[in-house]
Amino acid sequence: MNKLLLLSVMGTFAVAQGADAAKPEKPWIVDRFDDIKVIRYEVPGFEKLPLREKELIYYLSEAAKCGRDILFDQNFKYNLVVRRTLEQIYTSADKRDRKSQDFAALEKYLKKVWFANGIHHHYSNDKFRPEFGEEWFREQLSKYVSECEIPVDMLCAIIFDPELYPTRLNQTDGVDVILTSANNYYEGVDQQQVEQFYSEMAERYKDDKEPISYGLNSKLTIDDEGNVVERVWHIGGMYSPAIEKIVYWLEKAATVAEPVQRQTIEALIKYYRTGDLKDFDAYNILWVKDLDSNVDFVNGFIEDYGDPLGRKASWEANVNFRDEEACRRTRIISANAQWFEDHSPVDPAYKKKEVKGVSAKVITVAMLGGDCYPATPIGINLPNADWIRKEYGSKSVTIDNITYAYAKAAQGNGFNEEFVLRKADRERMAKYGKLADNLHTDLHECLGHGSGQLAPGTKGNELRTYSSTLEEARADLFGLYYLGDEKLVELGLIPSLDVAWAQYSQYIMNGMMTQLSRVEPGKNVEESHMRNRKLIAEWCYEKGRKDNVIEWVECNGKRYIIVNDFKRLRELFGELLREVQRIKSEGDYEAGRALVETYAVKVDADLHAEVLRRYKALNIEPYGGFVNPEYRLVYDASGKRLIDVVVSYPADYVGQMLGYGRDYSLLPSLN
Ligand code: ZN
Numbered sequence: 001m002n003k004l005l006l007l008s009v010m011g012t013f014a015v016a017q018g019a020d021a022a023k024p025e026k027p028w029i030v031d032r033f034d035d036i037k038v039i040r041y042e043v044p045g046f047e048k049l050p051l052r053e054k055e056l057i058y059y060l061s062e063a064a065k066c067g068r069d070i071l072f073d074q075n076f077k078y079n080l081v082v083r084r085t086l087e088q089i090y091t092s093a094d095k096r097d098r099k100s101q102d103f104a105a106l107e108k109y110l111k112k113v114w115f116a117n118g119i120h121h122h123y124s125n126d127k128f129r130p131e132f133g134e135e136w137f138r139e140q141l142s143k144y145v146s147e148c149e150i151p152v153d154m155l156c157a158i159i160f161d162p163e164l165y166p167t168r169l170n171q172t173d174g175v176d177v178i179l180t181s182a183n184n185y186y187e188g189v190d191q192q193q194v195e196q197f198y199s200e201m202a203e204r205y206k207d208d209k210e211p212i213s214y215g216l217n218s219k220l221t222i223d224d225e226g227n228v229v230e231r232v233w234h235i236g237g238m239y240s241p242a243i244e245k246i247v248y249w250l251e252k253a254a255t256v257a258e259p260v261q262r263q264t265i266e267a268l269i270k271y272y273r274t275g276d277l278k279d280f281d282a283y284n285i286l287w288v289k290d291l292d293s294n295v296d297f298v299n300g301f302i303e304d305y306g307d308p309l310g311r312k313a314s315w316e317a318n319v320n321f322r323d324e325e326a327c328r329r330t331r332i333i334s335a336n337a338q339w340f341e342d343h344s345p346v347d348p349a350y351k352k353k354e355v356k357g358v359s360a361k362v363i364t365v366a367m368l369g370g371d372c373y374p375a376t377p378i379g380i381n382l383p384n385a386d387w388i389r390k391e392y393g394s395k396s397v398t399i400d401n402i403t404y405a406y407a408k409a410a411q412g413n414g415f416n417e418e419f420v421l422r423k424a425d426r427e428r429m430a431k432y433g434k435l436a437d438n439l440h441t442d443l444h445e446c447l448g449h450g451s452g453q454l455a456p457g458t459k460g461n462e463l464r465t466y467s468s469t470l471e472e473a474r475a476d477l478f479g480l481y482y483l484g485d486e487k488l489v490e491l492g493l494i495p496s497l498d499v500a501w502a503q504y505s506q507y508i509m510n511g512m513m514t515q516l517s518r519v520e521p522g523k524n525v526e527e528s529h530m531r532n533r534k535l536i537a538e539w540c541y542e543k544g545r546k547d548n549v550i551e552w553v554e555c556n557g558k559r560y561i562i563v564n565d566f567k568r569l570r571e572l573f574g575e576l577l578r579e580v581q582r583i584k585s586e587g588d589y590e591a592g593r594a595l596v597e598t599y600a601v602k603v604d605a606d607l608h609a610e611v612l613r614r615y616k617a618l619n620i621e622p623y624g625g626f627v628n629p630e631y632r633l634v635y636d637a638s639g640k641r642l643i644d645v646v647v648s649y650p651a652d653y654v655g656q657m658l659g660y661g662r663d664y665s666l667l668p669s670l671n
Contacts, residue, residue: 028409030627031653033111035518037621038374038653041405043366043629046647049321053295054645055256057319057366058631060297063249064317064369067299068117068660069667070239071315071370074306075118075168077184078158080669081149082119085141086110087661092144105131106140114657115374115625119159120168120182122375123527123623124520127166127182134160149669169308171465171526173597177308185312188222194309197228202459210387212277215311217301233301233315234275242666246299247272260286261293268299284383288392295321296363296395298382303371305528310467317369318380326362326400329439332491333446340447340482345574350585352453363397366647367628374625374653378403379445386460389450396445398438406624407434413620419514420505421553421560428502432494436503439493440479447482448475455585462587466596468528470580473535477577480507480536484570501566508550508569511537512561516608517615518622524601535600540572542599559610627656 031038046054072079090110097103109130116122130137134156141152148155157164165182172180178191186194201214218230219238231238235247247269254265267283280300290296297320301313333340337355344351368376381396383389420426452474454460463470482488484500494500511533518530525531541550549565549572563569583592615622627650634644650656 025408026649026651028405030651031111032621033108035621036112036115036623036625037409038115038627039405039409039624040627040649040651041365041401041629042649043364043401043647045321045323045364046366049294051642051644052256053321054631055633055642056253056295057321058633058645059249059253059256060295060299060319061367061369061631063246063253063299064297064319064367065660065664066242066245066249066666067315067317067370068373068664070233070242071117073239073667073671074184074312074314075116076120076165076182077187077670078150078155079113079118080667080671081155082158083110083113083661084665084669085145085148085155086113087658089140089144091658093140097140097143100136102132102136106137111653111657114653117371118168119165123518124523125168125170125526126520126523127162127168129162130159169306169526171308173465173593177465181308183306183312184219185307186220189220189228191309193228194220198311210281211385212281213311213313213385214277216277216304216313217275217280218312220312232275234271235273237275238671239667241668243272245666250299258293260290261295264290271300281385281388284385284388285392288383288388288395291395295319296397298372298380299369302382302384304384305468306371308465310461310465314371316371317367318365318372318376319367320363320365320397320399323362323364323400329493330361330396330398330442330446332493333442336487336491337447337450339487340478341451343485343487344451344478345481345578346452346581347578347585350452350455350581352451355450361395361397362400364401365399367631368626373628375623376402376626378406379441381445381449386454390453394450396450398441398445400438402626403434403438403441405626409624410620414618415514415620418614418618419509419560421555421562425502425505425562428498429506432499432502433506435494436483436499436506439488439499440476440483440503440507443479443482444475448478451478452581452585454587458585458587460587462589463584463592464589466589466592469531469535469596469600470584470592472529472532474577474580474584476532476536477573477580480504481570481573481577484566484573497566500570501563504566504569505563507533508537508540508563509561511535512541512550513559513607513611514615516603516611519603519608521608521612522605524603531596531600535596536573536576538599539576539595540569543572543575544568558614559607627651627653 028039029037030040069080072083086106087110090107093103109128109132112128113119120127138152138156141148168182170177170180176191178186178189178194197220198214205211215230218232220228220230223229233239233243235243250265250269254262257265264283264286267279267286271279271283297318299317300315302316304310304313306312306314341352341355379398381394383394416426416429420429483503484497488494489496515530515533519525525534544550547565547568549563549568551562551564553560553562582588629647629649632646633642634646635641636643
C-alpha cells in the first residue's frame with residue numbers, strides 16, 4: 001500500500017534550466033492520445049557504471065519485462081484475448097482498411113489498452129468506450145483473424161457493451177465489491193465467501209508472530225467439488241510460463257550479482273518456485289537489509305490497489321540504481337528520523353519508541369515493468385508486511401529521473417496561469433515547486449509510512465476498503481506537517497518556509513479542485529491517492545473555515561482556491577495527522593469510514609464541470625506514462641566476451657508495445 005503517484009496534475013512546476021538550457025532537446029513527449037501523454041525518460045549515469053552492474057541491470061530488465069502478460073490477465077480475465085486480437089488486426093490490415101476512420105479509432109483504443117494493461121482505465125478503472133463501429137470490427141475480424149479464442153459475440157460484448165464488466169475495481173460502500181469488480185482476482189465467489197475464507201485462515205494462524213500476507217499471490221475461486229480454493233501464482237501453478245521466464249533471467253542476474261544481492265535474488269527465485277508466502281517474507285527481509293548494493297530492483301506481486309479488499313497483489317517490476325548526489329537530502333532526513341517521530345503531533349501512545357531502519361535513497365530508474373509500466377509511481381516504500389516493517393524497517397526511494405521527465409514534459413503548458421490566482425503563489429511554485437515536491441515525496445516515503453505504531457490487539461486490517469486512502473493520508477500529512485517545520489531550514493534542506501508554502505498552495509488546489517480533471521463527469525473520486533488528497537484538503541477547509549484559512553475566490557467567472565494562513569493550515573495538518581494515526585492505531589473502522597465518506601468521495605458537479613472545461617482548454621493530458629529505454633549487449637570480435645551494455649532511448653510508443661507483445665508474450669490468452 002505504499003506507492004506514491006505523482007502529486008500534482010502532471011508537473012505544475014518548472015525545472016531549473018541550468019546548463020542544459022542551451023542545447024536543443026529531443027522532444028520529451030513521444031505520443032498523445034485521449035487523456036494520455038507518453039513521455040520518454042533518460043537514464044543518466046548508466047554509461048559510467050561498471051560493466052558488471054550494467055550486465056546485472058540488463059538481466060534484471062529482461063526479468064522486468066517478462067511479467068507483462070500476468071498483469072493483463074490479473075486486471076481482467078479476457079484482456080489478453082482482446083489485446084492479441086486487436087494487435088492482429090492492427091498489424092495485418094491492408095492499406096485500404098488502414099485509411100478508414102474506424103481504423104484510427106481502433107488504433108486509439110489499442111493504445112489505451114496497452115497503456116492501461118487492459119480494457120479498463122488505469123486510474124478511473126472504468127471500461128473504455130470504443131469509437132469504432134461493431135459492424136466494421138466484425139468485418140475486420142473475419143478478414144484478418146483466422147481463429148478467435150473466444151466466441152465472436154462474446155468478444156464484441158466485452159468490447160462494446162457498456163453494461164458488461166463496467167469497472168475493474170468497485171469500492172462503492174454497501175455493494176458486493178467482489179461480484180461487481182471485473183478484475184481477475186476472484187471468480188465464482190462473492191464477497192461474503194472471500195471474507196469468510198480469509199478470516200478462517202487468519203484464525204488458524206492467529207498465533208503467528210510473523211503473519212504472512214494471506215492471499216497475496218493467488219486467485220480465489222471454486223474447484224470442481226464446489227470448495228473455495230486458491231490458485232497460487234508460482235512455477236507449476238497459475239501463470240507458470242511467465243514466471244519460469246522471469247526466473248530464467250533472475251538466475252542470470254544472480255551470476256553477476258555481489259554475494260549479498262545474489263542471496264536476495266536466490267531467495268526470490270525460491271519463492272517463485274514454491275509460491276510459499278513464508279519464502280516471500282524471507283526474501284523481503286534479505287531485500288530490505290541490503291542497503292549497500294548500488295543496483296536494486298522490485299520484482300513480484302507487490303501492491304494490492306487493484307483488489308477492492310486490498311489483499312491480492314498485482315505483478316510489478318522496476319530496476320534502478322542509486323543517484324548519489326540526490327541522496328544527500330534523504331540521508332539527512334533519515335538521520336533525523338527519531339527527532340521527527342518524537343516531535344510529531346500524534347498521541348504518544350501511537351508513536352514508535354524507536355524508529356528502525358528508515359533508509360532512503362534517490363534512484364535512477366533503468367527499467368519499468370508490469371504495474372509500473374507505462375504509468376509509474378515516483379516513489380516506492382517496501383516491503384508492505386507490517387511485521388517486517390516493524391522488525392526490519394523498510395526501504396524507501398524516490399525516483400528522480402522520472403519526476404525530471406514529467407517536469408520537462410510539462411514546461412510551459414499554461415496550467416499555473418489558469419488555476420493559480422495570485423502571482424505570489426505562482427512565483428513561489430515556479431521557484432520552489434520542484435524542491436517542495438521532492439521533499440514532500442521524501443518525507444512521505446522515508447518517514448510517513450514508517451511512522452507510528454498500532455495499539456495492542458489491533459491487527460492492521462480493520463480499516464478494510466478505507467485502509468489505502470487512510471494510509472496515504474497518514475503519510476501525506478506527515479510530509480505536509482514537517483515540510484512547514486523550521487527544523488528543515490535548520491537541517492539545510494530548505495532555504496526558507498516559502499518552500500512549504502509553495503507545496504501547501506499547490507496541494508490544497510489539487511486536492512479540492514484541479515485533480516478533478518482526472519475524474520469523468522458524473523463520477524465520484526475513487527482512486528485512493530486522490531481520495532487521500534481530497535480528504536486532507538476538504539477537512540482542512542472545513543475546520544479552518546471560521547478563520548478563513550482556505551478560501552474560495554471568484555474572479556472573472558472562474559473559481560480559485562487560495563490559502564490565507566499557511567501557519568494555521570500547518571496546525572490543521574497536525575490535528576488531522578493525529579486523528580488519522582489514532583484511527584489506524586486503534587483500527588477504528590467507523591471513524592475511518594466517516595472521514596473518507598464525508599470528505600474524500602463526493603464531487604460537486606458544477607465545480608467538476610468548470611475544472612474539466614478550463615483544463616480542456618489547455619490541451620494538457622491529465623495522465624502520463626513512459627516508454628522504456630532499450631539495452632543491448634555488445635561483444636568483442638570473438639563474439640564471446642561481453643565488453644559493454646549500450647542504452648538507447650526509442651521515441652516510438654507503438655513500436656515498443658508491439659515489440660513487447662511479440663517478444664514477451666509468455667502466457668496463453670486464458671489462464
Ligand atoms: Zn504512499
